[in-house]
Amino acid sequence: MQSHTITRRVFIGASTFILSVPLLASSFNKQRSLIEITQDGQFFSSSELTVLSDVADIMLPKTDTPSATDAHVVVILDAMMLSWAVTHTQEQFRACIKLIEDLATQTYDSVYINLSLAKRSQLITELDSRAFEQKKSNMSVNYRRLKEMIFHIYYTSEQVATDYVAMPGGYAGDISKTEFEAAQKRGYL
Amino acid sequence: MSQSSSQQYDVIVVGSGITGGWAAKEFCEKGYKTLVVERGRHLDHPSKEYNDMKAPWELDNHGLAPERLAEEGHYGMLLAKKGVLKSDSIQFFADDKEYPYSYPSKRPFMWTRGYQLGGRSITWGRQVLRWGKKDFESNAKDGHGVPWPIGYDDLAPWYDYVESFIGVSANKDGLDSVPDGVFQTPWEMSSAEKYIAKNLAKTYSDRRLIVGRAANLTKPTAQQSALGRAQCQARSHCQRGCTLGAYFSSLSATLPAARNTHNLTIVTDSIVSTVDYDEARGKASGVTVIDAKTKEKRSYKARVVFLCASALGSVQILLNSKSKRFPTGLANSSGVVGRYIMDHFTGVIAKSEVLGLEDRYAFGRRPIATYIPNYRHEKAEDVDFIRGFGFQTTARERPKIATFGKKSGIGVMAKEQAKQDKPWEFKALMYGEMLPYYDSRASLHPSKVDQWGIPQLHIDAKLKDNERNMIKQAAADIQEMLEVGGCSNITIRETPPNKHLMVGNRTHEMGGACMGADPKTSVLNKWAQAHDVANLFITDGACMSSCATQNPSLTYMAITARAADHAAKLMEQGQL
Numbered sequence: 152m153q154s155h156t157i158t159r160r161v162f163i164g165a166s167t168f169i170l171s172v173p174l175l176a177s178s179f180n181k182q183r184s185l186i187e188i189t190q191d192g193q194f195f196s197s198s199e200l201t202v203l204s205d206v207a208d209i210m211l212p213k214t215d216t217p218s219a220t221d222a223h224v225v226v227i228l229d230a231m232m233l234s235w236a237v238t239h240t241q242e243q244f245r246a247c248i249k250l251i252e253d254l255a256t257q258t259y260d261s262v263y264i265n266l267s268l269a270k271r272s273q274l275i276t277e278l279d280s281r282a283f284e285q286k287k288s289n290m291s292v293n294y295r296r297l298k299e300m301i302f303h304i305y306y307t308s309e310q311v312a313t314d315y316v317a318m319p320g321g322y323a324g325d326i327s328k329t330e331f332e333a334a335q336k337r338g339y340l
Numbered sequence: 341m342s343q344s345s346s347q348q349y350d351v352i353v354v355g356s357g358i359t360g361g362w363a364a365k366e367f368c369e370k371g372y373k374t375l376v377v378e379r380g381r382h383l384d385h386p387s388k389e390y391n392d393m394k395a396p397w398e399l400d401n402h403g404l405a406p407e408r409l410a411e412e413g414h415y416g417m418l419l420a421k422k423g424v425l426k427s428d429s430i431q432f433f434a435d436d437k438e439y440p441y442s443y444p445s446k447r448p449f450m451w452t453r454g455y456q457l458g459g460r461s462i463t464w465g466r467q468v469l470r471w472g473k474k475d476f477e478s479n480a481k482d483g484h485g486v487p488w489p490i491g492y493d494d495l496a497p498w499y500d501y502v503e504s505f506i507g508v509s510a511n512k513d514g515l516d517s518v519p520d521g522v523f524q525t526p527w528e529m530s531s532a533e534k535y536i537a538k539n540l541a542k543t544y545s546d547r548r549l550i551v552g553r554a555a556n557l558t559k560p561t562a563q564q565s566a567l568g569r570a571q572c573q574a575r576s577h578c579q580r581g582c583t584l585g586a587y588f589s590s591l592s593a594t595l596p597a598a599r600n601t602h603n604l605t606i607v608t609d610s611i612v613s614t615v616d617y618d619e620a621r622g623k624a625s626g627v628t629v630i631d632a633k634t635k636e637k638r639s640y641k642a643r644v645v646f647l648c649a650s651a652l653g654s655v656q657i658l659l660n661s662k663s664k665r666f667p668t669g670l671a672n673s674s675g676v677v678g679r680y681i682m683d684h685f686t687g688v689i690a691k692s693e694v695l696g697l698e699d700r701y702a703f704g705r706r707p708i709a710t711y712i713p714n715y716r717h718e719k720a721e722d723v724d725f726i727r728g729f730g731f732q733t734t735a736r737e738r739p740k741i742a743t744f745g746k747k748s749g750i751g752v753m754a755k756e757q758a759k760q761d762k763p764w765e766f767k768a769l770m771y772g773e774m775l776p777y778y779d780s781r782a783s784l785h786p787s788k789v790d791q792w793g794i795p796q797l798h799i800d801a802k803l804k805d806n807e808r809n810m811i812k813q814a815a816a817d818i819q820e821m822l823e824v825g826g827c828s829n830i831t832i833r834e835t836p837p838n839k840h841l842m843v844g845n846r847t848h849e850m851g852g853a854c855m856g857a858d859p860k861t862s863v864l865n866k867w868a869q870a871h872d873v874a875n876l877f878i879t880d881g882a883c884m885s886s887c888a889t890q891n892p893s894l895t896y897m898a899i900t901a902r903a904a905d906h907a908a909k910l911m912e913q914g915q916l
């Protein structure tokens with residue numbers, strides 16, 4: 152019975168290691184406003200992780216709410232490449248990192264991570280709008296999949312999903328904003 | 341090698357889902373030694389497999405089912421239903437690669453199963469609606485299918501009985517189409533839903549928007565509390581299993597009640613391949629099972645057999661139970677076993693906004709939708725179909741602007757905009773009544789078998805003109821109702837007539853061993869007892885002679901409790 156359950160959990164991709172995965176070693180490059188990841192992940196290399204985490208932070212920067220890095224998006228993504236993604240997706244995401252590096256070289260004649268934050272942001276912003284304009288190209292497909300996953304992990308993270316109420320205790324369907332906000336704050340009806 | 345258990349039970353119940361749980365409880369409480377035979381694994385309650393206590397970030401892969409499953413051809417049907425297969429509840433669904441069935445390549449059929457102790461009672465949607473008088477009269481009236489041998493009045497006291505036990509939170513709406521019952525405090529409608537409901541009631545005498553009727557406890561009774569069941573906390577994680585036992589499942593309610601009597605024995609990982617027939621006595625003698633792990637055969641004996649393996653599961657067992665007397669399957673002298681397979685169907689999805697209520701909000705996650713019951717039982721002059729449809733609807737909470745994960749936009753703007761509240765959105769999904777067609781059929785595949793050597797079920801069912809015509813009308817009706825209801829920005833998605841609509845998609849599969857008064861045209865009598873085999877009862881969805889528009893499980897429960905009561909009386913009288 153026990154072994155059957157375990158086999159089944161493993162089979163359906165159940166994994167607990169994502170939660171306990173250690174944060175990756177990194178250093179902050181002040182001049183370029185860039186987090187340089189100095190340790191390989193479970194799937195991505197340290198240089199891929201550096202680009203990925205920078206792209207994720209450009210997509211979801213720190214405001215009054217956490218950034219993608221604050222929400223450990225890329226660490227979780229790295230782990231999910233083994234527990235969730237198939238080879239095709241792994242290749243797509245790697246291809247997308249390469250695309251970003253190629254775009255940097257073509258546009259600015261520089262490797263991506265040596266660009267200023269302003270230029271990196273401009274590059275990703277441009278890529279984002281192009282990817283949604285011409286959805287058929289491989290570039291677009293790869294980018295949109297990666298973006299979707301970054302956003303999914305971000306918005307379901309503990310740091311960001313702070314309005315998630317575990318035990319609402321009941322349902323009130325017709326209340327004012329003040330009543331709603333008070334209930335949210337209490338975490339209970 | 342086949343082994344035979346020396347113990348003789350009073351009753352064998354095949355399956356431990358919604359109906360099997362009920363049969364077990366009823367017989368155990370009446371003092372009968374009852375054996376439940378379940379093909380799936382054992383689960384405790386609360387179970388370690390429940391994920392209801394987990395936050396989004398604690399779920400495996402943040403809630404996503406691993407991609408490998410699709411690539412390797414697992415869960416094909418559930419994956420086709422986009423967004424349904426998630427890591428929080430995947431363990432409660434059967435994988436069609438592991439448990440294959442067959443269908444014509446042009447007409448796929450969706451068979452959603454839950455192979456574990458508790459069956460689909462763990463994952464069901466808990467919408468519990470009584471059927472009305474007209475639903476039981478329709479076959480006789482318009483000549484489709486086999487006339488029901490029972491009417492609403494036969495079931496009414498049993499509806500009361502099961503509702504009292506399971507706990508139904510609902511409003512007394514006073515509608516003939518979905519009669520009121522024994523209810524606990526209803527869930528509230530949202531501000532948008534109330535607004536639409538009020539507008540509809542002003543214009544129509546026959547169309548109502550009501551709050552759904554949920555098998556979730558809002559005011560547990562002493563009996564429910566004694567079973568360890570607590571009040572629903574409006575988490576709406578029901579499909580993950582409920583540690584609080586706040587919604588009705590076999591695991592939280594019927595099986596514990598049965599266990600309390602000490603009359604219950606459960607064997608899991610035991611696949612019933614046949615119901616065995618004693619030619620000399622003209623009765624079922626018990627069941628033969630194949631051990632799911634060792635593949636060894638063994639048999640169990642009992643005075644009475646209740647098939648509760650879900651509609652198609654029971655049909656498969658019947659068809660596979662061949663004997664000299666029943667060469668085409670047990671209790672099949674009529675040739676009707678496997679016929680009249682039905683399901684609800686949807687061909688219309690409507691979305692709209694409800695403007696002007698931007699200062700109103702909802703808190704909590706109500707575990708049930710709202711509902712527009714069927715208002716088209718009578719064939720009107722201006723329509724080209726019979727029977728009718730209802731709508732499962734919802735505007736439970738104020739939505740936010742969706743995140744920019746799937747659209748253009750990044751950075752501060754994307755974050756800020758995603759936080760903004762949107763106007764209320766009201767969605768409606770048509771649920772139509774499929775007619776009972778004789779050629780809508782489940783049979784045994786002539787050559788394909790599963791890994792236990794049991795012939796695969798081949799299911800061939802399709803929607804016909806009556807259903808297609810209903811879809812057209814439902815699209816027009818919902819457009820009109822949303823306008824009358826005060827909705828704006830209405831969009832209607834209607835399935836085109838040439839696109840195959842998969843029967844089974846609504847997971848309310850019914851038929852295959854229908855009830856009827858005439859043994860020549862039906863399988864079961866008015867007690868869900870086989871015409872041909874007096875000690876065999878089939879009380880899951882297979883017994884249904886028509887499918888109406890309401891979610892059916894409450895009716896299965898009432899039929900099961902009533903059948904168990906009848907069988908017990910026959911046992912007392914020495915007739916079984």
Ligand SMILES: Cc1cc2nc3c(=O)[nH]c(=O)nc-3n(C[C@H](O)[C@H](O)[C@H](O)COP(=O)(O)OP(=O)(O)OC[C@H]3O[C@@H](n4cnc5c(N)ncnc54)[C@H](O)[C@@H]3O)c2cc1C
Pocket residue numbers: 354355356357358359360361377378379380452453454455456457458459460461463464465466467468610611612613648649650651653654657847848880881891892893894896
């Ligand atoms: C996602 C979802 C939402 C739903 N929502 C609703 C709803 O809101 N309202 C409603 O009324 N219904 C709903 N349903 C349908 C409802 O779940 C079924 O109608 C109900 O579970 C049927 O009860 P049952 O006992 O016949 O079958 P199940 O609950 O499916 O139980 C059958 C049991 O038999 C076992 N079994 C099968 N074959 C064998 C065999 N050969 N040997 C031994 N054991 C066997 C299975 O493993 C299973 O445990 C929903 C279903 C799903 C999946």
